[in-house]
Amino acid sequence: MQNIIDYIVEELGDHYSPGEVKTYVSLILGKVCGISSLEILTRKINKLSNTQHLVVDDIVGRLKNDEPIQYILGTTEFYGLPFLVTPAVLIPRPETEELVEWIITDKQKPNPSILDVGTGSGCIAVTLAKKIAGARVSAWDISSRALDVAEENAANNKVFVRFSEHDLFSSFVEKEQFDVIVSNPPYVLESEKREMEPNVLCYEPARALFVPDSRPLLFYERLADIALALLFPQGGIYMEINRMKGSDVMALFSEKGFIDVCLRKDLSGNDRMVFARKEG
Known part of the structure; x- marks a missing residue:
């Protein structure tokens, strides 16, 4: 044989x-x-x-x-931790590990309260709960199927995350405020589909990937409003971005009144992350 x-x-x-x-x-x-x-x-x-x-x-x-190996095997690794993945969630990317690393290595206040907006597999929320001592982590997603995966990942990694099914474009359900908000929202333009590999385009959830060309900052506009409403004074928001939209995202948050707005490149040299701080 x-x-x-x-x-x-x-x-x-x-x-x-x-x-x-x-x-x-x-x-x-x-x-x-x-x-x-x-x-x-x-x-x-x-x-x-x-x-x-x-x-x-x-x-x-x-x-x-062209089916992704992560979906076939049902598992992947993120920031050294095991995660279940299904077609209901995006496959975690190395660039998002860099976003998480930025938050972990930034000097946070003791026992920070953290909100992950659009949690998907829960990779960001679970990792922050695991790696930041005393962190109190909440996470939103619009998809109940994604939240099922995220909850299982939290249990498997032995952390508690307060998950909520929530459309970020609806009214806020949160009454508490947060020290940190983090989000990896949809940011791929519809026109960029032609450049994408079949294993992404045909299998990963489009709802979590794409925004209309006419409103490329749709989710960042809403994230700015959420951050203004839910961050403590001097709290910060960390976001993954489309590499072509770094200056636009920075300008948006500056115009909204945020301070210390800064852009960070990923290990490939692409503009990939933006941080902004709420005044206070």
């Missing part, structure tokens, strides 16, 4: 780069067979059962149809 590694490499070689195929080999065999990276490297692999072969075949076929 054909070696399972050779089989995966042969089947995926025309669809993905050698580096991606190597990663998929490790992920697939780790998931299906519990095989370590060292065993894969040395090819010390016992014969797979018929059931295991069928599972590998299914995963390979789905990858050839």
Whole structure:
């Protein structure tokens, strides 16, 4: 029987780069067979059962149809923590890890209260609850299916986050105020769809990705209002942004009266994050 590694490499070689195929080999065999990276490297692999072969075949076929490996396996890693992911939520990105890192490394007041707007998988909220001592974290999302995933992720990572189903364009349900607001809102323009890979365009939730070209700052306009209403004086809002809209987002928050507005690049050198502070 054909070696399972050779089989995966042969089947995926025309669809993905050698580096991606190597990663998929490790992920697939780790998931299906519990095989370590060292065993894969040395090819010390016992014969797979018929059931295991069928599972590998299914995963390979789905990858050839551009389905993201994270959805196929149902899991991913974010900031060193395990997260469940389903097609109801966006797959967490490294750029969002950088946003979380910014918040964690900024000097926060003791036991900060934090609101994550548009939490999706809960990766931001759960990570902040895990990594900032004494943090009291709340999170909103419009999708009940996304909140089911987020709640499970909080439980699996042994943290408490107060999740609420909430449309950020509706009236505020929160009565408390927050030291920190964070959001990774939809910011991809509809016109940018043509540049996107099929594994994103065909599988990830469009509602969490796209904004109309006519109103590219739609969510940031609303986030500014939310921050003005719900942040304590001197509280701050951290946002992930479209790399082409950094100066526009900064101008919007400055015009709204925020101070200390600043832009930060991601590790790829793209404008990716904006911070603004409420006066007080």
